[in-house]
Amino acid sequence: MAPPTVLIIGCGVSGPVLSLLLKKKGYKPVIYEKVRVLGEAGASLMLNPNGMKVLNLLTSPNKLFGDVKALPLANLWHGTGSGETLVHNSLPSNYAARYGQSSMGIKRTTLNISLKEMALDAGIEVHEGFELVDIEEGEASVTAHFGNGQSVTGSFLVGCDGIKAASRRILLQNSGTKEGPPIFTGLTQTAGISMTPSALLEKPATMSNWYGNAVHLIAYPVSTTHISWAVTLSQTEERPEAWKLATRVELEAKKQDLEARLKGFEPALLEMVRTAERIISFGLFDRAELSGDEWFSSRCVLIGDAAHPTSPHLGQGANQALEDCYHLSRLLPQLNGDSDGNLAALSPIFEEFARLRQPRTSALVKGARKKGEERVVTGGPELCRARDAQLVVALGDAEEIQRGNDQLYREPF
Template identity: 25%
Template sequence: MGDAPTPQRLDIIIVGAGLSGLATAIQCALSGHNITVLEGARELAEIGAGLQLTPNSTRLLQKWGVYERLSGPCEPSTCTVYNYTGKILAHEDSFDKNIHRKYNAPFTDCHRVDLQQALVERARELGVKVVLDAKVMGLNFGKEKAGEDSEPPKATAATENGQSFSADLIVGADGLWSTCRSVFLGRRDAPLPTGDLAFRIVLELSQIRDEKLRKMVQEPGVRFWVGPESHAVGYSMRGGDMYNVVLLVPDDLPDEVARMEGSLEEMRSRFTGWDPVLTQLLSCVSRINKWKLMHRAELPSWINPQSNLVLVGDACHPMLPYLAQGANSSIEDGAVLGLLLSSTSSSPFVGKSQLPARLKLFEKLRKKRGEAIVRETFKQRRDFHLPDGPEQEARDQIFEKWFGKDIGEAFPSRWTCPVVQKWLYGYDADKEVEAALAGGEK
């Protein structure tokens, strides 16, 4: 008998150094491949504010050696839902401990930039080449359609500044306004408005004078205020030195405008009569931005016919912020793709000829889940934005009667819903891939 074949190192180009791209880069590098990340920005300072990391992604960040690099991650000890006047609809003490007990991984609030920097630092340690000021303008996939057991043709990516990169596989991780998606579809494919926008706010502790509010910020908890057509989310970051607030309201931006500076007067007037805790926080804000919330229709496939392009993250399943799963699901995507391209005891050799089958398996494992989460976010939006009236009263009665009990059906806050929380937070990318490969799937 001859020697077993040596695992093949694939040349993989990842378009975009956001969270999905860097997560994919890390797991693909750990799987033994040559990784180049092409990023259009001249420096990595991702725009954004806070984000919530749930156990389905924090267990991956811990495994990769990324979690401990985060700057002052805050694990919220409470989770509270208020109606817009400040009445408590639901409250959970020991939220952090309960999450650890159920999922063996933390629920953490952090700054998006801190996570991006931690990911890129780890990626570079693993030998990933991150090329900045490399905006991808064109892709060429070759003409051959890859068969089930044939090698896909080489793909190339051309950048705005005239560089060209060749790869066995291109991963389109370039976000909501994805160039890869448009090239894949053969037409410009703009995101669709949802009818909502977000005011995104980050407050330094020094901006907050009221002692009760300062104490609230320094004792991390997740807070939701739900009201007619709008809701607000607040949580601490960076060890309690910073507070993140997101206000979700009806969209009044022009069709062609995705983001612009907002009016403080307008923002505060929208929340007149809401809980004084929230309005006091809003009185501390000195500058505000408005972000149009966008979504996309589901794609028939995330893989091109040549099997040398695959889309991940917001390029194929952008998510509204109502369940905080956009970042978490993107990290899952990167982990599953990289794990499927690794050599294991049940699958000792992954090379170019295995790409078509492995990409199909990636799509099978991820597409249904990603699109299910997208649909669930719209349900959460509805439940949190009910106008005052019979439906809102019925929702509040469910909160009052059933919170904290396993009722076997959906709860109005999916953050603590015994049904939805399990399949969101309990997802384990490693076990998902292991089970698929052990079950005989290619």
């Protein structure tokens, strides 16, 4: 008996990972990606121990990072824009011993291409230029319709297509729910990758946070030579939720704007901005939270940002998507060639998955939103000093930080 076909929508992080996990369980996953050719995407992300555990089921960090040497995180530093230390600790240096994996920054493009190549090497079909426009569900199958006029049918469909997921929109529409527009949070983020300034090489393997008036800057290494950074700004004028790369003219304008906003910050940070090889800017938006029963239908289920879109302030977007991949693949039955694993009734499996995952991801989405509001304080020096004092108290409690880390990083197994 031919294995059941699973339609995977999206070839970012969760699409290829879920496909590889399902392939091991006897399914035939096929990936459909709206982008015609996967290329430069985003800036970077931090793979934390909970996400690394899932990836380690498929490959080693050395293969994942390719020619770039992985650099495990060892230190966390928080300080003022001028460089005065507020809090410093070396908790990440113990992550591997405590959780089984380290935290490591990686270029998003490197990760995406590595995962796509892993899927192709495993014999998984990847079709690019397929933008999902509709979903039709039958009693024992589902059909996806694409903007290029093609349609495909499978046993079930998984929406892995990110924060602007077509799968989410269609699933809600088909259930009679109209989702409202995303709401601008009043924050924008500009991210880039640069050669690590010599002054910051003195703080190797460190995730650093600088706090100023209406601005927060975070930076961490993505290799021994390069650093990824992101500046979050308070912005009264709504900015588009777009992640396109800046043109050469736009790049220079953004650099000048950032240098003005970072006036008074450490010179190394201005150097980092000036020497950026690429920059992307985007507004940060909130979306209505979905209840667990809105994550799925009889033949479709959402995972990652398609189900629980989040702001980047906790660094858990990709890591929670990886947890989703692990749990969904774990709950789906193992197939043995001559058996369909009782796929006639998938709703109970999808319901169990959503019941398990929705409360955890909901709490983290709220936590990320709160973290952004705490970091970016407007109103002048006095309020900023109060914010800094609160950071010293909150981040200086190593035992409390450890308990929070345990709740995050001891998952998903």
